[in-house]
Amino acid sequence: MELLSSLGDGFLVALTFQNIGLALLGCLLGTIMGALPGLGPSNGVAILIPLAFTLGLDATPALILLTSVYYGAMYGGRISSILLNIPGDEPAMMTCLDGYPMARKGQAGEALALSGIASFVGAFFATWGLVFLAPQLVKVALLFGPAEYFALFVLAFATLGGISSTNQAKAAFAAALGLGLAMIGVDTQTGVPRFTFGEVHLYDGIDFLVAIVGLFALSEVFIFLEHRGTDKDSSTGPKVQIGRIIPPWSMVRSCIPTMARTSVLGFIAGVLPGAGASLGSFISYSMEKRLVDRENTFGTGDPRGVAAPETGNNAAAGGALVPMLALGVPGSGTTAVLLAVLLALNITPGPLLFTNNPDVVWGLIAALFIGNVMLLVLNIPMIGLFTRVLMVPPRILMPIVAMISFVGIYGISGSTFDLVVMILFGIGGWVLRKLDVPLVPIILGTLLGNEMEVNLRRAVTIADGDYSVLFGSPLTIGLWSIAIIGFIMPMVAGKMLKRRMQLAKKTGEDTDLVD
Amino acid sequence: MKPNMIFGRAFAAAILATTIIGGPAAAFEPEATECIAPANPGGGWDFTCRQFGKVAQDIGAIPGTMQVVNLSGGGGGVAFAEVVNKRNDSNDLVVAASTATATRLAQKAYPGNTSDQVRWLGSLGADYGVIAVAADSEVETLPELLDMIKQDPRSISIGGGSAVGGWDHLKVLIAANEAGIEDVRSVKYIAFAGGGEAITQLLAGSLQAYTGDLSEAKGFVDSGDIKVIAVLAPERLEGEFSEFPTAIEQGIDAVGANWRGFYAPGGMSDEAYEYWATTIHDVYESDQWKQVMQTNGLAPLDLSGPEFQEYVDASIARIEELSREIGLIK
């Protein structure tokens, strides 16, 4: 087959000592940057661009280095999610939900190994998807006009229910808060500043990294401060057992259907520009919860709840390369940076890339395969090392986490203002956690809010103010239907759950529900 | 290991470079050079800083390595305010800028700051604007498109990669203005996050036309997906781009160049200003920069020192006038 021989040529390009060395370097640096809160894949890649230039690398080796960082960061984000309950980057947010409970139960090693395998599976299938489907998938991306994107984002929010809270109103509040935060800044469709109160620093909006690091990492520090020396200290203290490192086969097997489904789902989410890896991991988790969570174990350390978002976000990372390479459209922050690199290297992404620069494309794809295997091989033995983090007492670990969060934000934007906003988010995050308001919808809101609004406005503006355009194509109707089903289902299921909880409560202590 | 070897070599080269440059006979010699990129790493301004720094070091125009500092926020306004308020006397500092900077200054989008608070140093090239349609579109020329807008503004949605009032939008308005469309506000402009996204929606059929920079459109022109109906350059471009008609030759007097260049703190000494203007000019003339221009699709625009100051002043005045005319500013 022609494709396979092209891929073979790609492997010839990628399999030089220099390129393998670069891939290894990229994987290692990427994993570390992914794991550090505040440094996500996009900043990780951006930080290493000067390195690639200083080394005087050609196009292919430079891309191999930078995409290894990209894939590495997607692997690395999960480490701090599982061990510290602090997502290393935004797509790893969903991994906190079941990964951290698993670690608390003494299954940190298993959670890390399982998520490593899930990451591998997601990235592996996505890379094959890139090989075989890139040209056809471009057509899928072209099916999505503004109205379709809006419906897709509505769908994402409709499935929010029950993600991490039994109180739907609190999830709705959190989502609205996130969307509201996303509105801050200059409105691209009219050029007027909104909710900025004349503050120049707010004109570009609030960086979601600032929000995520504040909400998750700093609020965690505050919680440790609150609990130190009290009886709750034992539950947050370092008494976690590391447990076994290789998960039992039965656990892996139970996750195989999950990984298969979420590979596809994540990949599609990645292919759509503007959705990206965060949406991939989010939709993977929420859909999988709907499908298989019959005993309500998601959120309490269900291995499938770890496998789903990790497969999803790594598949999406691969998927996001499709529109970047074939259309020159970045599907996520990271691919936007990679795109800038491509342009700087005199490579014009777009429909002709595969014919004009086959060596670059196939070398890159081969490098993705190599990097993925490398990451799996690196990650599994290193689990023992990672879990050592849990042995570090919080009084030493937490200051380090806090300071890394600060430096991650400051090093990128150079702005003291961002640090202040981050601290405010930290306080807000602490209060909201006390009140049992889920943080995930806030981040989802800040991440997707602008795209959601802008696509609504584009669609209606193009149709000259006719709102019916939002339901104007078969694809939009399909997406709206899924959204509505996804919205109603948890309401019915939620009622059943409440009844069950009330039964349970009767046997337990009497709690005053009114207060 | 291989990467280490490369590391070592680059390091050695860097040391060599610093020792060779003893001291050009300029009156001013910067101590530690610094370039502020008013955006996050990976953006256009960041690239301007990094590539300029690299070439300047390679040709020995500056001593040592130029430090690139990212200072993002407010579409460049945060960096501008920082330079004006805190770094006004620095002689070692340059800041990356482009037409977007001039546009925002003209529209008073940096609250409290004006263009005369800094000194404009020089340009490193320009990216000319294009107006394009899908390959299967019936529209063949710019006047045809503008006629359709004149007859029924609602029938044509134009997409571009900048916000409303931004440069991609203004380019269309300049053309519309020249074509005699009275109320340019009726032109339906849809803002996207980048040129690529707008082109995708052009291909998907959501839009009827695209406005952006030539470098963004290049890949899709080569593949035959879109056709350029006008380049907003004073005359036809060189090389492979020479086939595109300019707007001027179609009778519409519209020119729109997105230049890249630098400004310096307003309190910079004349010696230092001269030093930097010369450095930018030297970099522009170098073979390495010619290479960078070619890879980035940059067209020639060689202005430095007072010449560039004049150019920026004029272009800010023009954007201001246009923005006022269409009601973007009061």
Added chain:
Amino acid sequence: MSDRIFGGIGLVLAIFFGIQATMIEVAFMSDAVGPSVFPIIVATIMGLASIYFLVKPDPAPDWPQAGRLAEIGFAVLVLFAYAQLLPVLGFVVATMFAAGYLAWRLGSKPVEAVLVGIGTSVGIYVVFRLILGLSLARGPLGF
């Protein structure tokens, strides 16, 4: 009760947000939807959710006692000071103090806290500045 207060604050926030949204001035030209519609929808959802908390509050969480709140308050103050002093003192010095303070308040003995402060700040400086080449704040001492 906590949820009621929270609902009240949420409602005020939603109303404030909604009012601000209607006050957005469109100076130039507007698209068919305008910059206010979506924020108003968001404010409505926020307001409805807040009313729900007012009507059906969850049981209150265990709020920490005054001493603990003061502890968190002080940490916040130290972090604010850190953010402001970072460009003045330079990264290494400022971080040393902030990390040391946090370590001390999280239960380290003074000597250990000093060591954690120095270790964290130097370690981060080496990794982020020297290896990754990020520009961290430069103080009077050059680091």
